[in-house]
Amino acid sequence: MQDCVINDSRRFQDLLFLRWQNRIPLNPQKNDSKTHLLLPQLRGQNNKDRKDFPTSVEAGTRDSPPHQQSFCTHHGLMRGASAPPFFLPIHLRLFYHPQVFVLDRSPLHQSGRNRPSMGKTLRIAQVFRQERALLGKAVSVQGWVRTRRDSKVGVSFVELNDGSCLRNLQVVVATDQPDLALLLPRISNGCSLLVEGTLTASPGREQSVELLATRIHVYGEANPATYPLQKKRHSFEYLRQIGHLRPRTNTLGAVARVRNRLSFAIHQFFQEREFLYIQTPIITASDCEGAGEVFRVTTLKPEDMAGGDGENIYRKDFFGKPTYLTVSGQLQAEIYALALGNVYTFGPTFRSENSNTSRHLAEFWMVEPEMAFCDLDGDLQTAEALIKAMVQVVFSDCAEDLAFFNRFIEPSLAGELQKTLSEPMEVLPYEEAVRILQNSGEAFQFPVSWGSDLQAEHERYLTEKLFKRAVALIHFPRAIKPFYMRVNDDEQTVAAMDILVPRIGEIIGGSQREERLDHLLDQMRLKGIGEEDYRWYIELRQYGSVPHSGFGLGLERLVQYLTGVGNIREAIPFPRTPGHADF
RNA sequence: UCCCCGGUAGCUCAAUCGGCAGAGCGGGUGGCUGUUAACCACUAGGUUGGCGGUUCGAGUCCGUCCCGGGGAGCCA
Structure with missing residues (x-):
């Protein structure tokens, strides 16, 4: 999806229109003369038993010129056939179970030109979506620490969340690396990190992959003695009092x-x-x-309001009459x-x-x-x-x-x-x-x-x-x-x-x-x-x-x-x- | 705005009839462990929402104010 025709200057609204105008009618069973994007890797070994899997996707043709396509699934990065530009994600996923067929829907973040953040980092949701393709590869993520668990055999486990999805990414820190071990005391619940590492299969039972850290940068520490969010569940009433941290x-x-x-x-x-x-x-x-009932909108000061005779007061107000929030x-x-x-x-x-x-x-x-x-x-x-x-x-x-x-x-x-x-x-x-x-x-x-x-x-x-x-x-x-x-x-x-x-x-x-x-x-x-x-x-x-x-x-x-x-x-x-x- | 319930350690909550202020989690220290709501031991942490009253004695009873929650009304 990274080559789609979205200019840097285009914003949310424009993206919405493009997605709509270029939506594709889908019919995975049909196989006529129209453009098809074949998805050969989806029929690989791991998916043999998935009967609900599409074998092809029919792209509706609009009057845009042909365009090279590529898009991601969590099974790997694939280059599609030549086809007009279109936006798959929203409509396609209505047809399949999201865990079976999830497309990457953040094209803006994938090309270097449009990437808004620092360095070549991935969102954690992207890492999970593409985890098979990324196994063994170098991956960088950044986010906030949810928990840290230490193990004395030489590893420490740091769970990182960046808001892109509910799940945390488990970062494994080997304490035999002195530069990493030195950082550990600064890493606590709530602090912000950049982690570079290698994505590996996880032996733990709670997650399929984990990030073996090779470099960590602590953006900002969070004093554990005063950080208001604990690992434990908090009441909503309490979270409302810390509205700046509750997200x-x-x-x-x-x-x-x-x-x-x-x-x-x-x-x-x-x-x-x-x-x-x-x-x-x-x-x-x-x-x-x-x-x-309405909220009053006025530029009058309390002293302007005193002693006036109704209508006359508002002549001095910004709009010359009483106004309200809608x-x-x-x-x-x-x-x-x-x-x-x-x-x-x-x-x-x-x-x-x-x-x-x-x-x-x-x-x-x-x-x-x-x-x-x-x-x-x-x-x-x-x-x-x-x-x-x-x-x-x-x-x-x-x-x-x-x-x-x-x-x-x-x-x-x-x-x-x-x-x-x-x-x-x-x-x-x-x-x-x-x-x-x-x-x-x-x-x-x-x-x-x-x-x-x-x-x-x-x-x-x-x-x-x-x-x-x-x-x-x-x-x-x-x-x-x-x-x-x-x-x-x-x-x-x-x-x-x-x-x-x-x-x-x-x-x-x-x-x-x-x-x-x-x-x-x-x-x-x-x-x-x-x-x-x-x-x-x-x-x-x-x-x-x-x-x-x-x-x-x-x-x-x-x-x-x-x-x-x-x-x-x-x-x-x-x-x-x-x-x-x-x- | 009205009715009901509540306010105790950083958080979630106990405290019998008015009689020594407690636990779990979190924090700190030490131990153990490819951990995952980790575990074990020790430890620090309090003007019981504010003010006033009753009482020998108030977290507990009364008055009042503040704050929060639930319900009602208004509506999306």
Whole structure:
């Protein structure tokens, strides 16, 4: 992959587009006249019994010129046939078990020109992926020490982790080498190292390979008497207090990798469906979008605010009127959907509610697709496809981390996700849900009746006891939903949807939007929303209005759902909650 | 914001009815071992969240404040 056409200046977004545009249709059984990349080494002795192995990969031809290909598996480096440039990793791995067929997906790091770090070092994940090819070869890695175990027969074992994967690389230090032995007292839990050595087969039972060190450089020591992270398990509460060190733990590191993969997968999902990525503003002037309390944005000092008479104060403020941090990009996304078709936003969102729970943050990330010419059914379909795609990508690309979460964080995780993937999402009208709950025989703390919002205990009954998977509730009473949701023909309900998942509750909230001018104005009057503040929103219904729909997906809740972490504060690198804005 | 629970060694937690402040892990020292949550021995480590009160005596009871967790509401 190192010769792919990515310029130095291209960044994350460009890479995403290239991968998408050059994606390859795959059909390993077929063998027609199209370009094939033969993978002869995969049929070597070690893989004879692997029936699920591909023998060839069909590369879809685009209008790019032919290009020399090469890519890596952990079975070795191979040069492929002449073929147009393409990017295998993401799509290919959907078809095979990741441990059987793992492609190297970091082309940027492999050519000298693009390599960002010091020296010819490999990421530890790369070492494991290519371990057979690298056996007996010189390998350099750099990272942070997780543990050191000494043996008096002349070796010391240092486990190194660089965040590229969950597993540590065991470094073997022979103490008969004086220059290495001298370093050992400085090497402790938390210190940072460069290790050059030879990759060898390991006699130990916990790992297949290890790095026999020939040279070690200590970048930075970590005083063992004061280093806050121990080898032992720490409580999440404690780790939050050391937010600058907690990504060095197994769990928070794995969460970061899953969150990264999901963020990328969200873009992939929408880009593949030709949605446009729209950046909506973070500072807004509308404060009552029906989605919670807002943070004030101002350059005024406290003394400027004193003694003023309301409106006049804001004339002196930066924007000349009250402004706030956004609680949603939806209304602005609607503007672009009504010009460009399908769009999505993906960015930070702010709510100043004083909510102190395991599912709420004051600053969180939200994905908000908005689709023109789309009704509630289309909305539901997109939402279900998105959730399933996210589960799929974690299964295929984060298998090691997922196994870790399933073992140490949430034992029912893998089974639960598998069920989400294999079964259709349950879609349930609110009215029917109320009936089910009333006839459930459960002793709820809060009674269920048509017209009132469902309580957490009701949602939990539906997702965790009754259906045991994702449930979409639709058609809620209009009185309990915001003004922009489309009123149904019964005049009593709106075309809303809440998608609930086990453990988390609401993960997606969306609706078909009210596109009819008269109905929208009615709704605004009923909810007491001033028309003057939403002139532009109303005009969208006056000029070329179309049926359209959208939803909001909370990234952190998605991360919670897919990793099993119980508290949302572990699903974001730097959680902001009432009283907490540290690091 | 409301309800419940908690705050004791660097970390995780014990301490009976109000009666001498404890363990495991981590740190240090020594020993043993191709180790892998390593193991064995010794050792250092404390204003029991803050302030006030009751009592001969408070980690323990009362008041108050601070902090954390769980649940509820709001929602993504």
